[in-house]
Amino acid sequence: MIRKHIVFTGQVQGVGFRWRARQAAQLYGCTGWCRNEWDGSVTMEIQGSEKAIDKVIESIQAGRYVWIQGMDVTPMCPKTDERGFHVD
Numbered sequence: 001m002i003r004k005h006i007v008f009t010g011q012v013q014g015v016g017f018r019w020r021a022r023q024a025a026q027l028y029g030c031t032g033w034c035r036n037e038w039d040g041s042v043t044m045e046i047q048g049s050e051k052a053i054d055k056v057i058e059s060i061q062a063g064r065y066v067w068i069q070g071m072d073v074t075p076m077c078p079k080t081d082e083r084g085f086h087v088d
Helices: 017-028 050-061
Strands: 002-011 031-036 042-048 067-076 085-087
Touching (some): 002 050, 017 031, 017 042, 017 085, 042 050, 050 067
Parallel strands (some): 031 085
Antiparallel strands (some): 002 042, 002 067, 031 042
């Protein structure tokens, strides 16, 4: 189990990014959250296996209007009591 803090840049707001993130996280058994930021980026904290997190990101990238230009990834300590994935 790992946890990552990821800041996505590109065309990531107003394109269903957070909805896709929540759907994919639920599908692949990941927990965490994501939110839009004032600068047009999206911040996400996601926890699960490396493979599951990769699948979530692949699912988001497959969005018709989503274009991820960059990802700033920082490893974090897992949260043992977290349940579910929510959108702020």
